[in-house]
Amino acid sequence: MKPKTYRRSMRFGKVAAQTIIVGLATVIGGAITVPQMMSSMKSPVAATATSESASPELPGAAATPQPALTVTPIAPFEPYIAVKKDSVSFEHRTISDVAKLESTLAESQPSSINVFFATDRALVRASDLHLWAKTIIPAGLSLAICGILLLQSLYAQRRRWLWWTAFTAVGLVTCFLIQQASVQSAQLYRMASRGSVWFSSQRYESADTDYPLQLGISEVSLPANRNKGELPTPSIFKLEFSEQADRHVSIQRIDRMDPDEFFTGIDAVLAQEKSNSAMVFIHGYNVAFDDAMRRTAQIAADVKLQGPPILYSWPSSGKLLSYSQDESNVAWSVTHLERFLLDLRQRTGIKKLHLVAHSMGNRALMGALERIALRLPDKQPLFAQVVMAAPDVDTDDFLKRYASSVAACATRATLYASSGDRALLASMKIHGYRRLGLTSSPQPTVLGIDVIDVSPIDTSLLGHSYYGSHPLMIQELRELIDSGTGPINRQWLMTAQETQTPPLWRFRLTELTAQIPTDLSR
Numbered sequence: 001m002k003p004k005t006y007r008r009s010m011r012f013g014k015v016a017a018q019t020i021i022v023g024l025a026t027v028i029g030g031a032i033t034v035p036q037m038m039s040s041m042k043s044p045v046a047a048t049a050t051s052e053s054a055s056p057e058l059p060g061a062a063a064t065p066q067p068a069l070t071v072t073p074i075a076p077f078e079p080y081i082a083v084k085k086d087s088v089s090f091e092h093r094t095i096s097d098v099a100k101l102e103s104t105l106a107e108s109q110p111s112s113i114n115v116f117f118a119t120d121r122a123l124v125r126a127s128d129l130h131l132w133a134k135t136i137i138p139a140g141l142s143l144a145i146c147g148i149l150l151l152q153s154l155y156a157q158r159r160r161w162l163w164w165t166a167f168t169a170v171g172l173v174t175c176f177l178i179q180q181a182s183v184q185s186a187q188l189y190r191m192a193s194r195g196s197v198w199f200s201s202q203r204y205e206s207a208d209t210d211y212p213l214q215l216g217i218s219e220v221s222l223p224a225n226r227n228k229g230e231l232p233t234p235s236i237f238k239l240e241f242s243e244q245a246d247r248h249v250s251i252q253r254i255d256r257m258d259p260d261e262f263f264t265g266i267d268a269v270l271a272q273e274k275s276n277s278a279m280v281f282i283h284g285y286n287v288a289f290d291d292a293m294r295r296t297a298q299i300a301a302d303v304k305l306q307g308p309p310i311l312y313s314w315p316s317s318g319k320l321l322s323y324s325q326d327e328s329n330v331a332w333s334v335t336h337l338e339r340f341l342l343d344l345r346q347r348t349g350i351k352k353l354h355l356v357a358h359s360m361g362n363r364a365l366m367g368a369l370e371r372i373a374l375r376l377p378d379k380q381p382l383f384a385q386v387v388m389a390a391p392d393v394d395t396d397d398f399l400k401r402y403a404s405s406v407a408a409c410a411t412r413a414t415l416y417a418s419s420g421d422r423a424l425l426a427s428m429k430i431h432g433y434r435r436l437g438l439t440s441s442p443q444p445t446v447l448g449i450d451v452i453d454v455s456p457i458d459t460s461l462l463g464h465s466y467y468g469s470h471p472l473m474i475q476e477l478r479e480l481i482d483s484g485t486g487p488i489n490r491q492w493l494m495t496a497q498e499t500q501t502p503p504l505w506r507f508r509l510t511e512l513t514a515q516i517p518t519d520l521s522r
Contacts, residue, residue, distance in 0.1 A: 284359025
């Protein structure tokens, strides 16, 4: 090797090594110091919530046991909401506080919605080191690799274009990872500073004497200018590196509750809203806890739910390549969901409990309803509307095993399927058998269950998230929950296979539905 080339190679090696060391030191140092700073910091919001939680409990309420982790509970049975008027923000006000402000803030509208949740995910602190490390390290390593490729591109003697191409590709990935790390770090910062908890993708292993689920309530902010069906999140194309309450659907707070406090809190909301109904949403595969919380809040706000929205979150990994793990976890959650649904009916004043499941979440729902159907001696339905959207369930298995149980448990059961659902097409290739959420010709129908083909309105990239994003689907859910009318009375539906009994229903063509209002005033 020539001396000049040798010196250039040594210089490049030193610079590359320094780049890697500095990148790793920055990532590890940030992962260690930031959570420590978070855990030692006490924000005004956390202090306010702590003072509110000291209020006396209602007569007959059970004392709240000390949780394993130190958390800041909300005031018992007083769901908090945030109200904004101009530039003035009133955070974490109780229902009674808001009532006192009605005279001065008559034109104000709630900018957040409270979502109750039940989950069998493992509990972690929002300031735990591994959460920050998992968030920051991928972006840091990608940045270090990007730096090495840049140096190699500058000093390369041959095939320089190849190195620049690799640098550009890795640079784009690095920008995406940095944006994601920034958004997630800001979210963890907010949760840690407010004393909130977090839930991972691992299973919650409770003791035999404990309640098998983690229960609580979350505050989710909704931007005022959001269109129905939209779930705005920070986008790298808009150079957004953190969640903003006025632009994105974002979680402001998560608080745990013991079972007595949880079910009594639901009754408090029912009394406040003078309602006897509630909705339970069960998410699908590849969904993290925070994403499921945002979707629940968005659906509840868009359908103008009268009653408490409730999320049941099973331990999905939230990763695209963890399909098998999600299949195992959703089957593990069946008995937990069964008990939770029965407790909602037995321990609260809910008379109309609506169940909405998406994708793989239908496996947990159908398994739970199968077990609950065995407990119905008089075969009277315990639930109002049961909605099965894009179910990732074996069609033959449903027809032979679950269909009768679903029909027996529900006042009305509705199945939504599409011919363009690419996610279910991939699932069918994996399993080798047709999925229930995919339409076929002829499409099988089931007595006691309304089957609706959403193919005319299913225009998304994967065709799998229409249940909460399309305005006509939002209108459909609202009509079901508000009135429970049959398909024949919903003007945006038409029969697709009239010779069948029961018939297959289908959304009308786009040119017809364009004339139908997407917001029903009642």
